Amino acid sequence: MNEFIEAQVAFGWEDMRSSYDVVIVGGGGHGLSTAYHLATRHGITNVAVLERGYIGSGNSGRNTTIIRANYSIPEAVRFYQRSVDLYSRLEEETGRWIMHDRKGLLWLVHGVPGTRNERARSIVNQAFGADTVYVTPEEVGEICPEVDLNAGGGEYRVTGGSYSPHAATARHDRVVWALAEGAMKLGVHVHQRTSVTGLLKVGDRVTGVLTDRGPVAAGVVVSAVGGHVSTLAAMAGVRLPIRTHPLQAYVTNHYARSFRPIVASAEMGFYVSQTPRGEMLLGSRIDNQPSYSYRSSYEFLSYCSLPAVTLLPFLRNLTILRQWAGVCDMSVDMSPIMGYTGVEGFLVTTGWGTGGFKGIPAGGEQMAKLIATDRTPELIAPFSLDRFKQDRLMFDPGSTGTTH
Amino acid sequence: MSAPDHFERLEATRIVAGPRALDEVESPAGGHLVRLAPDDLLVIPPLERVDVADRYAIIEPESGFSAAWFAGSELPRLQGVSAWEFPRHDPAFAQGHLAGIPVKMLFDRGGVRVLVPTVLARHLEERLGMGGRQ
């Protein structure tokens, strides 16, 4: 018996109604989290989540499962720290094991400019509720003895870094299932294999969706789509400042668990953690070329492996099991876009870039609050779509798509 | 001398001008005209005097490249670190990456002259296992 086999979650599938108070397009983490929070926090349960494939089949099931709040601008630190806190309570709240594991994140740098940046990161983190601290090379060696502090024969010597004890990982699929089950238990409908093909409109107002299983009326339509969000938004007449780029990852075979922290080096271009099942999970920056493709490249294996075996030489003889790709919706300032669109009846939660998984609990919580109260909560006000018109961008050097 | 041990700084003339004006530039005796782009010409060795039928032409001494000659016996090794296929006949000119470094390659007489930006020459020497200047 494998302890990692899902033994608790039970879904209750229902037939589709012709009308819901809220229709959420996209059965990934954000769509399901919004539904879950609508039901659990606000008693709004006449809700449908429509999913083109199976739940979690998009980027929710393709990411590298890292939860952290060590961003570089106050607005992002606060938002993601909220998500970190919600994640740490999600198992207790749902009664489901999501394999949440607080392992700490070591973010390494290899030169003076990087060292200054990590010091700055720790300052803004601490000021806005995240526990990131600046660490010296000696402290790096204590936290992670596997790191070669003189990596690459000195070419990539470790000059310091930041350490975020709050950072954690959780099993992506289980987060999706716990939220789906929790929402369904309270009456939310989740419909798999249901494609949205158009929007129902009265004048400029969105009043529902057209699906390949017929029209569905809705008080509010929320786009929680990943990848093709621009297509859906265009149906509502909303232009989104988003480009979609692939993001690749790979895992090794399974090894007895002994590697504790998440280790990242943005300068070298990779990050690594050991999963609860024992695979070493590696990722790097987003692909340069925008694309919706889920195709992997061999170059990725090479450019991700070289720095990894340089900084952590024990990785050299581990065998690679599988690589895959997801896609990231990158907004022009690399920060998410949540809330009103200017089109009545149509909301978005998008632009999650490389932070989608991290933001699932807080993103859903805040979107639900917005829907329930019809007011933008203060925590996500900085991430509204109209910031692009207002010239109030949320550029965050800590989320530039280099390392996640 | 099949395997060079280093790249040597190359002196040349660089001419950026209208394509038709560049078509008319004559090759120096025993030298090469290397058309880097329709409006960009590298002349090896450098020209003493240049006639270009473009009054706005930019004509500059070019010392930003280093070069080395690899005999034909070295070509398979170079091809083995190139993601693009070398031309099958010479003379030919190609630009691309060799061992991850941008190069210009002049295939001639069975071998190839490799031009690399001098600022990156050391990396290419290391990656091609060249001994380096003594």
Next chain:
Amino acid sequence: MIDFDGTPVPFKEGDTVLTAVLRAGLRPWRGCLCAEGDCPHCLVILEGSSYVRACRTPASDGARVEPHPADGYPPLPATTRTPTSESAVGFEMIHCDTVVIGLGRSGKAVAAEAEGAGRRVVTLDAQAGREAVGVYAGPEVVARTPDGMARIFCEEVVVATGSVEVQPVCPGNQLAGILTRRAAEGLAAAGVHLGRVVSVGAGPDAIDHEPARGRLVRFEGEGTVQRVVTVDEASGVERTYRCDTAVVGLGSGPRDTLARMAHGLPGVRSVGSAAGDLDRPPVPEAGVVCPCSGVVVDDLRSVWDRGFHELELIKRSTLAGTGTCQGAVCMPHVRSFVAAGGQGLPPSFTARPVVTQITMGEAAAGWYYQADRRTALHEEHLALGAVMERSGGWLRPWTYGDADREYWAVRSGVSICDVSTLGKVLVSGPDAEGFLERIYPAAIAPLRPGRAKYVLVLDERGYVFDDGLVCREDANRFLLTSTSAGAGYFEMWLRDWAEGWGMDVRILDRTASWGAINVTGPRSGDLLSRLGAPDRLPSFMGHTDMEVAGVACRVMRMSFTGEISYELHHQASRSRELWRALLESGADLDVWPHGIEVLEELRLEKGHILVGVDSLPDSTPRRLGHGWAVGMDKGAFVGRRAVARTSGMDLDRLLVGLEMDGAPPPQGAILRVEGAYAGFVTSSTWSRVLGRSVMLAWMNARDGGFADDVLIEGRPARRVAVPFYDPEGLRVRA
């Protein structure tokens, strides 16, 4: 001899580890062995590397082999800090027309035909140690060969990988001593003694065996299979067959992982049994279905009953198919299971690379660290004891070891600095002036030949992404400079716009071809006068061509340091000669170079911004306090509409100068006004010449204005006008 878990095992030429160990009478592996690299049952640890398939490993003398731990996963390799030398793994890129993967009958035929047609063919054959790792777009085939890793670029890929035998799923299927039919035939031919053989399904050729009749129910035995139990479907009577080895011939399916991985890629096709159909196994009833993840049939039922009705959801919830064999064993059975649920036979899982597991070290082969550029003065810096830092794609001298000496050489004597990394672009043509008018937000037309101007570079959104100088040479020709880190992008930017606007200009990037040395300090003129023509030195913001120490230079008089400065741009081939001449000739002036660390202090005292350090990606000129660098009274330029639009909005934040007593706070230190967050420090330094700390910082607006007094790390700081040092600019013009 092989050392197998402490036991010496002899081997014959051509043996794999699997063959040698089984011939020696050992039975260390549980589960049905396929001996063809598909199943996960014969994994060993070879010389410390785990997840090695014994059936794919040639036996070699002295090899140390141990089985995987019976329970749990192998350990991570011992921690080592041994510096990694360059990868010892071989690597080659190969170009050909056709790659044939698999050299069975179909593969050989295709390869022969392609060769006959004059195509260049590369063949891969796992049995010969040439294993395909993956098929990628291109098409590109990655392979591991005895020589190392190979990336093969081709026009056509033919997948001729044959078939995979279906494994038995029933109670007892994880006992040792069970072989697939082909495994049994191969091992018997290699001289492995199989003892009493009972066959299930299609029997093996050339092996004495007793066929078991009826449907397979279970295997029985203690660790090793001793009995095969079947049932007669008609009567329901069970029958038991005693055996030493059970051989199963349950049919096969296509070995199509590579083909599925390449699904949708042009140029990839399958032939032979790799393109064949699956002999769909019966719906599994009991037993281990996924040996890698330890999934039994009851687990499939459990998740199904709880609503996991998609093949992918079953995979993700039970983890069947996510282990080391990537579903080779379990997938036919799981598909049968799902089909029994009434949805028809679902397509196979998506196939992802890799099909042959390579080590991370092998994957790293053929890749390189970032190639940091070196200026022509690299060796000179090292000879002077410089500590080099990576900066904007270059290696630059951070310090020569004595910041005080470097600093005061600039402020009170003369110093030199290698600024070869600056972006340098020549633009010439009848449209040159008009082109630059549209590129830059500042007026270019009034600039006279021989004069230079500081300029910002804006993107379409009106945000500053670079800055530099425009030097006018004549009516139609200009030299532009940009930041070191931005040079590559800047050149592309110019070319894109020139093309887009149809401008008649010629553009030549000189960044890597020209060296540049900044000679700076109150005595800089003295030093240059010894090496050049004093009466021809340009005035502030002027430039001229002249020889310095016999080297042809473009001399640009500007200042980033706050002292008189002459930038000497020259052919990079002459940099060392010029550098040495400056040091030698200025020895009695105590000339000494300064590095980037001190340069950043010097420029900060002058309040000069560093784009990318002090600016953010959404910094408008107004936010940077550089509104003066934008001429809204001129015509169109990139970013003009955005600047016009945003200039009407409230200013929400501003880059300000701050000073305070005591030590400088770190970059990133937070500004507070009445306890509230009010911004952060972007650059800070202790000013040696002013005797206090000076900073640039982003300050948020508060009630429409900007505070004069803030607290930083609990200490008071004052907002002051920049420059901090020599605000009238008397020194640079002297």
